[in-house]
Amino acid sequence: MHIREQIRHHIVENFLFGNDSLADKDSFLEHGVVDSTGVLELVLFTEEMFGITVDDEESLPENVDSIDNLVGYVTKKLNCLCEVDARTSGEL
Amino acid sequence: MSSATLVHDFLQQSADRHPGKMALVSDGRRMTYADLEALANRLANALIAHDVGRGDRVAIYLANCAEAVIAIFAALKAGAIFTCINSTTKFDKLSYILNNCRATALVSHASRRDMLARLCAQVPSLKFVALAGVEGDEKNMVSLPQIFQESPSHRPPRRGIDIDLAAIIYTSGSTGRPKGVMCTHLNMVSASTSITQYLENVPEDIIINVLPLSFDYGLYQVLMVFQVGATLVLERGFAYPAAILNRIEAERVTGFPGVPTIFAMLLQMDLSRWDLTSLRYLTNTAAALPVTHIQQLRKAFPQAKLYSMYGLTECKRVSYLPPEELDRRPGSVGIAIPNTEVWIEDEEGRRVGPGEVGELVVRGSHVMQGYWELPEETARTFRPGRYPGERLLYTGDLFTMDEEGFLYFVSRKDDIIKSRGEKVSPKEVEDVLYRLDGVIEAAVVGVPDPLLGQAIKAYVLIKDGAGLTERQVLRHCAAHLEDFMVPKYVEFCDSLPKTSSGKISRRSLRA
Numbered sequence: 001m002h003i004r005e006q007i008r009h010h011i012v013e014n015f016l017f018g019n020d021s022l023a024d025k026d027s028f029l030e031h032g033v034v035d036s037t038g039v040l041e042l043v044l045f046t047e048e049m050f051g052i053t054v055d056d057e058e059s060l061p062e063n064v065d066s067i068d069n070l071v072g073y074v075t076k077k078l079n080c081l082c083e084v085d086a087r088t089s090g091e092l
Numbered sequence: 093m094s095s096a097t098l099v100h101d102f103l104q105q106s107a108d109r110h111p112g113k114m115a116l117v118s119d120g121r122r123m124t125y126a127d128l129e130a131l132a133n134r135l136a137n138a139l140i141a142h143d144v145g146r147g148d149r150v151a152i153y154l155a156n157c158a159e160a161v162i163a164i165f166a167a168l169k170a171g172a173i174f175t176c177i178n179s180t181t182k183f184d185k186l187s188y189i190l191n192n193c194r195a196t197a198l199v200s201h202a203s204r205r206d207m208l209a210r211l212c213a214q215v216p217s218l219k220f221v222a223l224a225g226v227e228g229d230e231k232n233m234v235s236l237p238q239i240f241q242e243s244p245s246h247r248p249p250r251r252g253i254d255i256d257l258a259a260i261i262y263t264s265g266s267t268g269r270p271k272g273v274m275c276t277h278l279n280m281v282s283a284s285t286s287i288t289q290y291l292e293n294v295p296e297d298i299i300i301n302v303l304p305l306s307f308d309y310g311l312y313q314v315l316m317v318f319q320v321g322a323t324l325v326l327e328r329g330f331a332y333p334a335a336i337l338n339r340i341e342a343e344r345v346t347g348f349p350g351v352p353t354i355f356a357m358l359l360q361m362d363l364s365r366w367d368l369t370s371l372r373y374l375t376n377t378a379a380a381l382p383v384t385h386i387q388q389l390r391k392a393f394p395q396a397k398l399y400s401m402y403g404l405t406e407c408k409r410v411s412y413l414p415p416e417e418l419d420r421r422p423g424s425v426g427i428a429i430p431n432t433e434v435w436i437e438d439e440e441g442r443r444v445g446p447g448e449v450g451e452l453v454v455r456g457s458h459v460m461q462g463y464w465e466l467p468e469e470t471a472r473t474f475r476p477g478r479y480p481g482e483r484l485l486y487t488g489d490l491f492t493m494d495e496e497g498f499l500y501f502v503s504r505k506d507d508i509i510k511s512r513g514e515k516v517s518p519k520e521v522e523d524v525l526y527r528l529d530g531v532i533e534a535a536v537v538g539v540p541d542p543l544l545g546q547a548i549k550a551y552v553l554i555k556d557g558a559g560l561t562e563r564q565v566l567r568h569c570a571a572h573l574e575d576f577m578v579p580k581y582v583e584f585c586d587s588l589p590k591t592s593s594g595k596i597s598r599r600s601l602r603a
Contacts, residue, residue, distance in 0.1 A: 017570060032575060035329070036512075039332060
């Protein structure tokens with residue numbers, strides 16, 4: 001599954017209980033998808049699913065508060081990881 | 093300190109005293125007292141022009157935003173009574189509340205227009221609906237931005253006196269229906285005056301509020317800030333703690349009111365990444381902080397005073413622990429707030445001595461008027477006091493007091509759950525569960541949770557072959573309940589324990 005599909009699947013299954021009407025650009029908070037503790041769960045899922053670390057100061061609406069934002073953030077983080085891997089293995 | 097008699101004097105006096113001072117920072121907007129008051133006047137004049145007046149109810153159904161603050165003061169300036177409704181409230185309950193108080197006006201947001209159109213058909217008392225987030229008037233609904241441009245900005249003539257109602261604050265009741273606590277101007281001014289006194293609020297304070305204005309703890313942050321002429325930083329919530337910490341740092345916030353869930357989330361973070369030295373105090377209420385969290389918070393915020401407090405909507409606030417007492421009595425919620433008297437009674441109405449458990453009773457000018465149109469429930473909780481016309485508040489909370497008069501919370505007398513600091517009626521959640529096809533019996537209890545205080549757990553007995561899944565149950569709950577009322581756990585069972593009279597025993601499920 002692509003990043004977007006994985007994220008979307010998780011949100012729909014765990015926060016919307018199967019209701020698939022949320023658009024990718026919709027704010028989770030404004031649409032009542034997650035509340036304050038829901039964001040913590042979402043961050044935890046993101047870390048486990050994609051093997052990244054979401055630093056405290058990165059847990060911001062611009063990174064996390066919609067499917068689009070989350071996809072953009074995860075993609076950026078994964079790209080950073082790839083660069084680091086590439087650098088350490090001497091490919092760059 | 094102000095000499096306000098009416099709640100909106102808080103805004104008017106601060107606007108007169110220092111019109112150019114920053115009153116509100118919200119959503120990237122900064123508004124001075126003069127700006128904010130002018131907008132409140134414009135909306136007040138529009139309400140009056142639409143025949144909304146003294147004693148009428150104005151409902152505010154908005155997430156935390158400048159418009160919500162403006163609407164509160166506009167309603168008061170028109171002589172009306174405001175009621176803030178949690179923005180996650182769903183259609184059925186919203187309709188119940190508006191019909192219960194027979195609201196004549198509603199201030200909301202354009203994103204809700206479809207739901208509001210349905211609502212208007214069900215709430216015959218509504219004659220004025222104003223929407224934020226829309227430029228032009230729509231069918232039966234007027235544009236708030238247009239009112240802010242076109243309605244006159246002069247201060248409307250003063251209406252009402254301090255024994256008039258200023259607000260109705262809905263709170264969860266054991267019956268499952270929300271109860272409207274009736275608050276006069278005098279009640280609210282008294283409560284705000286007392287709290288700002290012991291918190292030593294000053295005009296230089298910058299208070300951040302992440303709590304919903306439907307919750308009295310959040311609402312009073314607005315009132316207190318405006319009473320002393322300080323600055324309010326208003327946030328939608330605490331979902332993104334890093335964003336709040338950024339804001340505290342950037343705005344040099346001095347006061348941070350929270351509940352245990354918020355502080356528990358903060359303590360999971362590496363706070364050394366932010367400069368939080370501007371914080372002069374933290375306050376906690378709604379549920380007790382674990383003693384270990386008190387210790388950790390003091391270490392994380394060494395320069396800030398930490399106030400442990402206790403209160404309930406029926407009188408706003410009862411007690412606070414002077415911060416210098418924290419080390420000696422970390423488990424206490426302190427002493428009566430200024431201008432308040434408290435004691436503990438046993439079931440026969442006798443005052444009990446130190447260390448004995450009984451119900452906490454409150455006396456003071458902040459004891460509210462009772463529950464809107466619920467005379468029996470009012471009589472149970474608000475009982476005659478020492479002098480004619482006086483009401484004592486029977487809190488329904490069991491307490492003990494030590495030799496020196498410091499209070500310790502023991503438990504509630506009823507089954508009300510406290511989750512994330514908000515009161516949740518198990519009956520209200522059960523009523524929603526019973527509306528789901530296939531549910532035969534349901535019981536809802538609070539279970540201990542490190543983050544939420546209590547998490548909501550639903551026990552459900554379903555019809556054979558109904559085929560309900562946990563997800564379906566949760567989805568149904570999420571569609572009908574405010575977010576803090578949705579169960580965290582659902583357990584299907586073959587039978588539910590009963591009392592000798594055949595009622596489901598929540599007590600056995602909790603045990």
